[in-house]
Amino acid sequence: MTALGLRPHDPGFPQRHLLGIEGLSADEISFLLDLADSYVTLSRGEQKKTDLLRGRTVINLFFENSTRTRTSFELAGKRLGADVINMSVAWSSIKKGETLIDTAMTLNAMHPDVLVVRHPDSGAVKLLSEKVNGAIINAGDGSHEHPTQALLDALTIRRRKGRLEGLTVAICGDILHSRVARSNIHLLGTMGARVRLVAPPTLLPAAIERMGVEVFFDMRKALAGCDIVMMLRLQTERMHGSFVPSIREYFRFYGLDRDKLRAAKDDALIMHPGPMNRGVEIDSELADDIDRSLIREQVEMGVAVRMACLDVLTRRLRRNEGREDVS
Amino acid sequence: MSATAYVNARLLDPASGLDVTGGLLVEGGRIADLGPRLFAEGVPEGARRVDCTGHCLAPGLIDMRVQLREPGEEHKETIATAGQAAVVGGVTSVVALPNTEPVIDDVAGVEFVARRAREAKLVKVYTYAAATRRLEGKEITEIGLLAEFGARGFTDGLKAIANAQVMRRALSYARAFDQIIVQHPEEPALAGGVMNEGEIATRLGLEGVPAAAETIMVERDLRLVELTGGRYHAAHVSTAAAVEAIRRAKARGLAVTCDTAPHYFTLNETAVGDYRTFAKVSPPLRSEEDRQAIAEAVADGTIDAIASDHSPHDQEGKRLPFAIAEAGIAGLETLLPLSLALYHKGGIGLLDLLARLSARPAAILGLPGGRLSKGAPADMVLFDPEHPWLIDPDRFRSKSKNSPFDKHPVQGKVLATIVDGRPLYEAEA
Numbered sequence: 001m002t003a004l005g006l007r008p009h010d011p012g013f014p015q016r017h018l019l020g021i022e023g024l025s026a027d028e029i030s031f032l033l034d035l036a037d038s039y040v041t042l043s044r045g046e047q048k049k050t051d052l053l054r055g056r057t058v059i060n061l062f063f064e065n066s067t068r069t070r071t072s073f074e075l076a077g078k079r080l081g082a083d084v085i086n087m088s089v090a091w092s093s094i095k096k097g098e099t100l101i102d103t104a105m106t107l108n109a110m111h112p113d114v115l116v117v118r119h120p121d122s123g124a125v126k127l128l129s130e131k132v133n134g135a136i137i138n139a140g141d142g143s144h145e146h147p148t149q150a151l152l153d154a155l156t157i158r159r160r161k162g163r164l165e166g167l168t169v170a171i172c173g174d175i176l177h178s179r180v181a182r183s184n185i186h187l188l189g190t191m192g193a194r195v196r197l198v199a200p201p202t203l204l205p206a207a208i209e210r211m212g213v214e215v216f217f218d219m220r221k222a223l224a225g226c227d228i229v230m231m232l233r234l235q236t237e238r239m240h241g242s243f244v245p246s247i248r249e250y251f252r253f254y255g256l257d258r259d260k261l262r263a264a265k266d267d268a269l270i271m272h273p274g275p276m277n278r279g280v281e282i283d284s285e286l287a288d289d290i291d292r293s294l295i296r297e298q299v300e301m302g303v304a305v306r307m308a309c310l311d312v313l314t315r316r317l318r319r320n321e322g323r324e325d326v327s
Numbered sequence: 328m329s330a331t332a333y334v335n336a337r338l339l340d341p342a343s344g345l346d347v348t349g350g351l352l353v354e355g356g357r358i359a360d361l362g363p364r365l366f367a368e369g370v371p372e373g374a375r376r377v378d379c380t381g382h383c384l385a386p387g388l389i390d391m392r393v394q395l396r397e398p399g400e401e402h403k404e405t406i407a408t409a410g411q412a413a414v415v416g417g418v419t420s421v422v423a424l425p426n427t428e429p430v431i432d433d434v435a436g437v438e439f440v441a442r443r444a445r446e447a448k449l450v451k452v453y454t455y456a457a458a459t460r461r462l463e464g465k466e467i468t469e470i471g472l473l474a475e476f477g478a479r480g481f482t483d484g485l486k487a488i489a490n491a492q493v494m495r496r497a498l499s500y501a502r503a504f505d506q507i508i509v510q511h512p513e514e515p516a517l518a519g520g521v522m523n524e525g526e527i528a529t530r531l532g533l534e535g536v537p538a539a540a541e542t543i544m545v546e547r548d549l550r551l552v553e554l555t556g557g558r559y560h561a562a563h564v565s566t567a568a569a570v571e572a573i574r575r576a577k578a579r580g581l582a583v584t585c586d587t588a589p590h591y592f593t594l595n596e597t598a599v600g601d602y603r604t605f606a607k608v609s610p611p612l613r614s615e616e617d618r619q620a621i622a623e624a625v626a627d628g629t630i631d632a633i634a635s636d637h638s639p640h641d642q643e644g645k646r647l648p649f650a651i652a653e654a655g656i657a658g659l660e661t662l663l664p665l666s667l668a669l670y671h672k673g674g675i676g677l678l679d680l681l682a683r684l685s686a687r688p689a690a691i692l693g694l695p696g697g698r699l700s701k702g703a704p705a706d707m708v709l710f711d712p713e714h715p716w717l718i719d720p721d722r723f724r725s726k727s728k729n730s731p732f733d734k735h736p737v738q739g740k741v742l743a744t745i746v747d748g749r750p751l752y753e754a755e756a
Contacts, residue, residue: 022530101646121648122532123602142650144532179532206535207526 017136020145021186036308053082076306135313150183152305165192173232198222223263257283332370336379340699341682353705356747387419387706391688392634399428404639410449412659412725414752417708417741420451426484432457482509498557507558512544523596542568561585567620588636589665592622604652605731626675632688639727667739705748714740
């Protein structure tokens with residue numbers, strides 16, 4: 001299995017950190033997806049664990065609550081044989097950022113090989129990457145990016161549709177606050193898919209069409225001819241009059257149900273990054289329809305993609321140590 | 328104090344349009360005489376002779392928007408360190424915002440600033456007083472008394488006077504004392520964001536502030552000026568639309584003035600780049616079209632004044648995620664060279680540019696400086712408009728080094744700064 005072998009020179013992924021999808025090339029993305037594919041095979045096998053990252057330390061540093069993403073990274077690290085530590089830091093903007101830089105400095109002194117960071121402020125993970133020596137994986141920063149989510153979405157789509165290029169993908173819901181949407185827009189665009197966004201205007205950020213997407217307010221029109229329908233979560237605090245008037249109005253016009261799905265291609269598939277608000281953005285029964293919904297598969301792909309990311313970002317490190325052993 | 332003779336200077340007085348090579352005599356802290364043939368018979372006996380070697384001698388800059396941070400935040404700046412920064416920048420008078428801790432909203436605060444300025448013995452320090460108590464935007468301050476004790480205008484500093492009724496009363500009441508209301512023109516409900524609204528903010532996942540936040544407040548205020556007959560000044564104008572609204576108001580004869588800061592005609596929103604907090608300012612850096620409109624409005628006089636909007640912040644305030652980092656630039660030491668770029672690009676004559684930096688702000692706030700004429704206080708700057716150099720914030724005299732202009736190439740250097748005839752700064756040769 002090439003994915004697990006140490007290679008002397010790896011042109012596949014030269015980045016030191018994974019801070020976002022923006023700026024990655026199609027080759028780099030394909031390389032990560034290919035590698036992740038091999039980890040799906042591994043994870044489905046009898047022996048799920050390798051010792052590729054034995055003796056390596058991965059710290060999950062979460063300034064925002066997340067069970068799913070944290071668990072996924074934890075499992076990915078453990079399957080590769082790394083020591084994984086979870087750190088949750090209560091964050092409030094009142095306490096300002098001393099916590100961020102101080103925490104970074106403290107953790108840096110412990111020499112982690114990889115820091116997986118989630119933070120409620122856009123750009124915070126980038127800021128942190130300037131202060132530490134290890135590799136950083138952005139596990140979601142504010143409304144900016146969530147690169148591993150876009151990668152796992154792409155892997156899920158590629159495995160089911162056999163390709164990304166030429167597909168039409170509709171991303172529906174709270175685009176304004178969504179890092180998942182932004183990372184997916186970058187990734188799908190780079191890989192040659194057509195991206196449509198559908199949301200009420202209050203949930204669309206300014207000048208979003210400049211990111212190479214088509215914008216729709218009418219969900220049926222947006223879904224017409226789509227291969228993939230990607231739903232986004234709408235936060236509770238945004239449902240009641242601030243961005244949309246009510247849950248029932250939102251579900252009526254922007255919630256995914258069988259009727260609206262009929263506008264899409266017959267074999268169109270549904271995705272959701274989770275956690276879902278059943279009955280708000282997606283019809284509950286539809287979410288569980290194994291013929292149409294990829295939601296459970298996304299979770300599985302998440303672990304594989306994160307294994308691939310941990311693998312590539314530690315290769316330089318492992319290579320350097322190899323050299324030291326020789327000398 | 329003995330006399331000083333400045334010989335071989337390019338004398339520039341924007342108020343009178345004087346631009347001539349000649350000499351200038353300072354006696355007793357005032358300009359005793361000046362002119363092309365002043366020292367034709369030699370300099371007066373006993374006078375110190377300063378050869379300006381053909382460089383520009385102009386009124387010292389009057390910076391009408393500066394945060395001194397004293398009292399309350401002396402770890403960022405003090406009246407003394409701001410004074411040091413000012414003289415390096417060729418600034419001889421500063422006007423301080425009242426957003427200190429405590430807020431300057433009573434007579435004692437105005438007197439405190441005056442006393443600390445006297446002790447620092449540097450540049451002339453004037454202060455605005457708060458337009459509303461504790462800057463809360465509810466009750467107007469004692470405008471009459473505060474003006475009597477030397478407050479030079481009334482403003483809520485970094486906060487807009489948002490309530491239309493309060494603004495109406497402030498503009499109206501201040502008329503009794505011929506005082507000006509200085510507004511931070513941003514509709515707060517639309518200004519919750521942290522950078523200019525648009526593609527870049529969207530890509531970065533940062534909340535944007537639309538240009539309309541500024542336009543709406545300026546246009547509302549202009550209606551209130553019309554209603555009250557009050558005197559109004561819009562601070563740090565950043566958008567093409569606001570400039571256009573002010574241009575029309577001036578054409579209608581309203582008593583309206585405005586200023587901008589060098590970053591609004593030097594940089595655009597792309598300076599934020601990858602979350603550079605040094606480029607976070609309020610109002611935010613705008614689009615390239617806005618930047619050009621601001622430069623044009625400085626040139627055509629719609630924008631009356633250029634102020635540094637000096638906002639010193641320590642590292643802790645800037646080394647933060649962009650959304651919660653402090654906004655502002657330490658600007659006193661870069662005011663002249665950044666402004667001179669407009670002259671070098673050919674958009675504006677040197678005299679007109681100097682007017683925006685001295686004569687106009689002096690006239691707006693009724694300050695004594697800003698003139699190079701017989702009998703005027705000898706507040707002057709000697710500068711070489713051509714000298715090229717790179718800005719280096721590490722060398723700022725200000726306590727704070729927050730500037731996005733690190734390694735920014737500029738042309739024009741302050742050689743000496745004179746306040747009341749006292750040479751307070753001389754550049755190293």
